[in-house]
Structures are given as structure tokens and as C-alpha cells.
Amino acid sequence: xxxxxxxxxxxxxxxxxxxxxxxxxxxxxxxxxxxxxxSKKFLKIMFSYNNKELxxxxxxxxxxxxxxxxxxxxxLHINSLELGDSAxxxxxxxxxxxxxxxxxxxxxxxLTVL
Amino acid sequence: GEDVEQSLFLSVREGDSSVINCTYTDSSxxxxxxxxxxxxxxxxxLTYIFSNMDMKQDQxxxxxxxxxxxxLSLRIADTQTGDSAIYFCAETLRGGSYIPTFxxxxxxxxxx
Numbered sequence: 001x002x003x004x005x006x007x008x009x010x011x012x013x014x015x016x017x018x019x020x021x022x023x024x025x026x027x028x029x030x031x032x033x034x035x036x037x038x039s040k041k042f043l044k045i046m047f048s049y050n051n052k053e054l055x056x057x058x059x060x061x062x063x064x065x066x067x068x069x070x071x072x073x074x075x076l077h078i079n080s081l082e083l084g085d086s087a088x089x090x091x092x093x094x095x096x097x098x099x100x101x102x103x104x105x106x107x108x109x110x111l112t113v114l
Numbered sequence: 115g116e117d118v119e120q121s122l123f124l125s126v127r128e129g130d131s132s133v134i135n136c137t138y139t140d141s142s143x144x145x146x147x148x149x150x151x152x153x154x155x156x157x158x159x160l161t162y163i164f165s166n167m168d169m170k171q172d173q174x175x176x177x178x179x180x181x182x183x184x185x186l187s188l189r190i191a192d193t194q195t196g197d198s199a200i201y202f203c204a205e206t207l208r209g210g211s212y213i214p215t216f217x218x219x220x221x222x223x224x225x226x
């Protein structure tokens with residue numbers, strides 16, 4: 001069974017559009033994350049969220065917003081897409097204070113902005 | 115500067131040992147990790163070491179931690195073509211959030 005799933009796997013869209021990426025985890029974890037991986041494979045944390053606290057990387061533009069309908073889901077909304085938003089976006093989850101704080105990653109969503 | 119640094123590429127011959135190195139700057143690390151990313155996939159935890167340990171061995175993998183030099187290494191014995199991937203070093207900090215700080219990743223290429 002898939003532990004962390006994301007949809008869609010590929011997303012191609014025009015500049016200026018608004019899009020969403022969905023993420024679900026069935027691990028019962030209390031914390032979820034969004035990461036951005038650029039073309040050079042550099043991985044940058046965008047958001048960390050549990051039911052108590054949202055931690056935002058201050059370098060993330062406010063066009064990006066996480067939305068969590070419940071503990072198992074953390075969706076990523078992006079407004080007014082720009083060329084520089086093209087990247088692979090990974091959702092992840094972990095159990096805060098768990099044995100080793102292991103992060104479980106989804107398969108990624110490759111976003112291409114034209 | 116970055117908190118966690120790694121060399122970007124490593125090329126080895128199948129059957130040889132691979133050693134991937136990482137340096138970090140914050141001495142208050144609690145855990146140090148090695149994650150593996152295969153092409154087209156997300157990262158997966160390969161192994162980790164608690165900061166009060168010097169070494170951890172798990173089958174073909176050996177992790178060495180030199181706290182004085184803030185240096186972490188991952189040795190893969192008898193490297194196979196299936197080991198070709200990007201390897202990310204990461205750390206979490208004592209008293210900090212649970213969010214790990216990742217290095218830029220080392221691309222390991224294994225050729226016959």
C-alpha cells in the first residue's frame with residue numbers, strides 16, 4: 001500500500017494559471033511537509049504543518065499556500081504560476097518525536113510552467 | 115553558507131566500495147541521515163546515526179561519524195548498478211524542529 005501519495009504525477013500549465021497538487025498519507029503521522037526540488041536536485045523545505053503549527057520557509061512566495069482539510073492530507077495551492085516555479089514538488093510526512101524523525105516521501109509531482 | 119555540504123558526483127566501478135562524504139556545521143545535531151533518491155522517485159531513508167555514536171553498520175552500509183570534524187560518511191561495500199542514485203546527507207538539530215536540513219545530494223554512478 002502506498003504510504004504517501006501525490007496527484008498528479010505530472011502537471012504542465014501556462015504561466016499565470018492557478019493549480020493545486022494533492023497529497024495524502026496513510027501512516028497516521030501528525031506532521032506533513034512540502035519540498036521543492038530544482039533542476040540541480042537541490043531540495044528546499046517549503047512548509048511544515050501539523051494540527052498545531054504551520055512553519056513557513058520565509059523564502060517561499062505567498063503565491064504558494066498549503067491547505068490541510070484533515071490530518072492525512074496536505075494540498076499545495078499555487079497562484080499566478082511563474083516559469084521559475086517549474087520543479088519537482090515532494091510531499092512528505094513524519095511522526096514528530098518519533099524514533100528517528102524519519103521523513104516518508106511521496107513520489108513527487110513534476111510541474112512544468114510554459 | 116549551507117549547513118550541510120556534499121560533493122556532487124561520485125563514479126565507481128561495480129564491485130568496488132563507494133564512499134560518500136558529508137560535512138555539517140551545527141554541532142547540536144541529534145540525528146544524521148542518509149537518504150537515497152532513485153530516478154523519478156522520492157527520497158527514502160537508507161540509514162541514520164544518532165549523534166552520540168561513531169559508527170553504524172547495516173549489511174553493505176557503514177556510516178562513520180567524526181564529531182570533532184563534523185564529518186559524516188557512507189560507505190557502500192560491493193557497489194552494484196542498482197546503487198546508482200542520488201544520496202542525500204541530512205541532520206536534525208537538538209531543540210529544533212523536526213525538519214531535517216538536507217545537503218545538495220551526491221550522484222553516485224556505478225559502471226560495469
